[in-house]
Each structure stands twice: as structure tokens, then as C-alpha cells.
Amino acid sequence: MISTEELINDCVLFQSVTPTEMEELLYYSEAEEFSEGSRILDEGNSTRYLWIIKSGSCEVRKKLANGSEQTLTQLSPLSVFGEMSFFKPAPHSASVVAVTDVEVVRIPGREFDQMLKEGAQGAQKVVFNTVRIMSDRLRMMDKWSAEMAESCGSQTRNAEWHDFRSKLYSDWKF
Structure with a gap:
């Protein structure tokens, strides 16, 4: 199991968070355990928690059109998830x-919002670090998507991909 010191030192989410700031964050956090096979988040539901794995491993799964699920990635200790619905309340995407x-360990959105309102430095650092995490994930997704589009080999598919990418990075209108 990961200690609080390891969370501060090794979890990207808490990079540059001081021990005092971490105490404040952990004061509002909740610990929870799940047994093997438990569904922690369900795609389509909505909760506002920022989750950090202290021990064990999870899979992120996406529903497919045929009703089955595709594993997108595996998460290990110190991994963070739930950030999209945490910072912009919406149904979970996976x-x-x-x-x-x-x-x-999970940080409830309501308490986190209050910490931000009060100017808590630790909460502000978590926001900054989450942006870094999401940027890394978007960069990996962009690379993967470009490779996928290119592997199709079709001029039409490549044109569709470039049109989508252009909209994604400029005007967000679909």
C-alpha cells in the first residue's frame, strides 16, 4: 500500500504539494476499498470525485456499439482517474x-471547490498538475489517433481525420 509520503513524492497529481497542503487535502478526502471485479465508476453515470489508487489495479473500459466493453488502459498504484467529470461535471466517458x-483515496468535488474558493495552495497545485496529466493523455491520444488514421490507408479516411483534428483544435464545432 502507498503511504502518504509516497503520494506526495511519487504521485504526479501531488507534485510540489507540501506536507501541510497534503494534510489539508487528505482531511477532506475519503478512503475506500473495492474488491476484485467491482465497478468503481460506470460509464454514463456522474460523480464528482478525483480518484487516486493507493493499492491494486483497475481497468478503464469503454462500451462498444455491440454492448461489449473494450479495455482502454490499466491503472496501477498512484494512477489518477475521474478527472474529466471532476472538473467539468458530466457523465463518465468510461x-x-x-x-x-x-x-x-478520493477527493470530493464539493469540498475541493470550497478549498479553491478559499485560495488553498494545495488545491491550486492539484488543478495545475491535473492539466499536466490531461495534456499528456491528450498528446498520447493524438499520436494514437493519427497512427490509426494513417494505417487505414484511405485518402477519404485521412481527410476525415484531418478535418476532425482541425475542428478539435480550433473551433470545437462538429
Whole structure:
């Protein structure tokens, strides 16, 4: 199991957070355990928590049109999830399922919002670090999507991909 010191030192979410700021964040956080096979988040539902895995591993799964689920990635200790619905309340874009017994720490959105309102430095650092995490994920997704479009080999598909990418990065109108 990950200690509080390891959370501060090794979890990207808490990079540059001081021990005092971490105490404040953990004061409002909740610990929870899930057994193997438990669904921690369900795609389409909406909760406002920022989750950090202390022990165990999970899979992020996306529903397919045929009703089955595709595993997108595996999460290990110190991984963070739930950030999209945490910072912009919306239904979860994927499910998170415990592959082993899992222990998490989660930060409730309401308390986090209050910390930000009060100017808590630790909360501000978490926001900044989340932007970094999401930027890394978007960069990986962009690379993967470009490789996928290119592998199709079709001029039409490549043109569709470039049109989508242009809209995504400029005007967001679909």
C-alpha cells in the first residue's frame, strides 16, 4: 500500500504539494476499498470525485456499439482517474473496474471547490498538475489517433481525420 509520503513524492497529481497542503487535502478526502471485479465508476453515470489508487489495479473500459466493453488502459498504484467529470461535471466517458482488490483515496468535488474558493495552495497545485496529466493523455491520444488514421490507408479516411483534428483544435464545432 502507498503511504502518504509516497503520494506526495511519487504521485504526479501531488507534485510540489507540501506536507501541510497534503494534510489539508487528505482531511477532506475519503478512503475506500473495492474488491476484485467491482465497478468503481460506470460509464454514463456522474460523480464528482478525483480518484487516486493507493493499492491494486483497475481497468478503464469503454462500451462498444455491440454492448461489449473494450479495455482502454490499466491503472496501477498512484494512477489518477475521474478527472474529466471532476472538473467539468458530466457523465463518465468510461467505466473503471477493479482488476484486483483496490484501495483508493478520493477527493470530493464539493469540498475541493470550497478549498479553491478559499485560495488553498494545495488545491491550486492539484488543478495545475491535473492539466499536466490531461495534456499528456491528450498528446498520447493524438499520436494514437493519427497512427490509426494513417494505417487505414484511405485518402477519404485521412481527410476525415484531418478535418476532425482541425475542428478539435480550433473551433470545437462538429
